[in-house]
Amino acid sequence: MVNYFANLVTVTGISMILAISLNLLIGYAGIFSMAHAAFYGVGAYVAALLALHYTAELTLAVPLAMVTCAAASLLISLPALRVRGEYFVAASLGLQVIAFTVFEQWHSVTGGLSGLIGIPVAELFGYSLASPLAFMGVTIALVALVALAVICLLRTAFGRDLRAIRDDETAAAAAGKNVAVIKSIAVAISSALCAVAGVLYAFNIAFVNPESFTLNLSVLVMAMVIIGGAGTITGPIIGAALIQCLPAALSWLPLPPQNIGYLQQILYGLAMVLLMIYRPAGLMGKARSKG
Template identity: 45%
Template sequence: MNYLIHILILIEIYYILATALNLIAGYTGLLSIAQAAFYGVGAYIGALMALNLETPLLANLFCAALLCALFGILLGLPSLRIRDDYFTVATLAFQIIIFNIMNNWVSLTGGPLGIAGIPEPNILGWNLSPSSNFLLFTTLVSGFVLWLIHRLVSSPFGRVLKAIREDELFALSLGKNIAVYKLSIFVLGAGLAGIAGVLYAYYISFIDPFTFTVSESVLILAMVIIGGAGMLLGPIVGATLLIILPELLRFVGLPIAQAAYLRQILYGSLMVGFLILRPQGLAGYNRFGQK
């Protein structure tokens, strides 16, 4: 039962990460490779505040979301003024910079050894250290995120985002400030990734830089592509599939190192396969309106 709860918690954390990237890539057409960087920033903010300031979980979630959103503004303001392909390169550069800061600023982040001993989470006396309690909390958070995204994409704001994705010139001809819309959604995606980072740090109670590499950003992107970019339920499907499939490799009996390489091959193969054979993803619709 504990193993099942562990898998469900990971699915919900990665759902938040994937739906944040889905907002950026699926609804505006921007390809970001920096999602793991915001994820890591949120995790380190949550861990450092919990250890050094002894602030409660809710305060850490708020601060991580706020500071990651600020990082999103700092990255998005200059990057969104350039072409979309250069924007992708800028996010990749940001990802590499953040990883190197986490890996080399030993006095703050612990360097390659990371940060251990993150306190047990609790909210107003409700102890979340039992995995079943933490699962309930992550379900509440991910449920709120799902509701928030549904309201957003169903609103006039969301319809403008879809118009930008389908035909940017048409949206511009309607008098829409495309840069503002793109920046807003990029900042929101960064903030959501920060929330996921705090949840991960509290759940594992240990973080290190190698959890937040470029490979992690690619994994999150794979969840969006396989689930269905621009689809509300796409991140749920993608996160569930790509969390469960690697776990099945545990039962094959491969050495850990070989299993890790095999996971990367699996992610890459699935991404290429879906881009070629089913670009709308598992939760998407084909051109005839059928699933």
């Protein structure tokens, strides 16, 4: 029972990291990325490969995954962010599809559809994190660190630049800000933070395969951010908790198990539509001003 609870907290924590890092883009930079699951996957595969071939040390796996994801993100953001917002949506969708294809087809490295199995237990400074409670603790600490990193980042001049670009790109450019560079850095930071979630996922499940990093997951994370409230600190955290707990709540309903997944998706799809009509800022966001 304790282990079940610890695992639920860990899984929710991982979702929170995903949502917080995506919120940096959607909520603060006004960039719409559909490739979050791809970066999550890259982080997970980096951690899995490192653990299988070299070491399961988190202090090594986390930075390595972060650097890899940040570098990978620059490949797409530098060209795509020079032009209008629609192009980045398209480019990130493309990247998501390409990443899935690579995970699935590059058998010698990723193990193809069957994935990588038998990832060893994570270690922190040499101590094994075999107990679910210990791993949960590390996850909570990392969620707090990621949230703190985003909060601090937003207080710097860079954070103000980001919001300026989101509110009026032309004005920000006129004020001498290099919009494309600032946006690309934001994408790199967001991808790096997303990689943290990937590392935790790989060690928690001890198994990675492409099925976990599909477009559907990108959509799910987006739903967490939007339902919670893009552009707020608490929004994505609440959104992630809500969406992670929804399947557990739905399982009480008298429904055939295969329909629960569909019903869950229908509910959050519906929530997205209704929120956009009645409360576009999300649950935690400010209500639309009248007038």
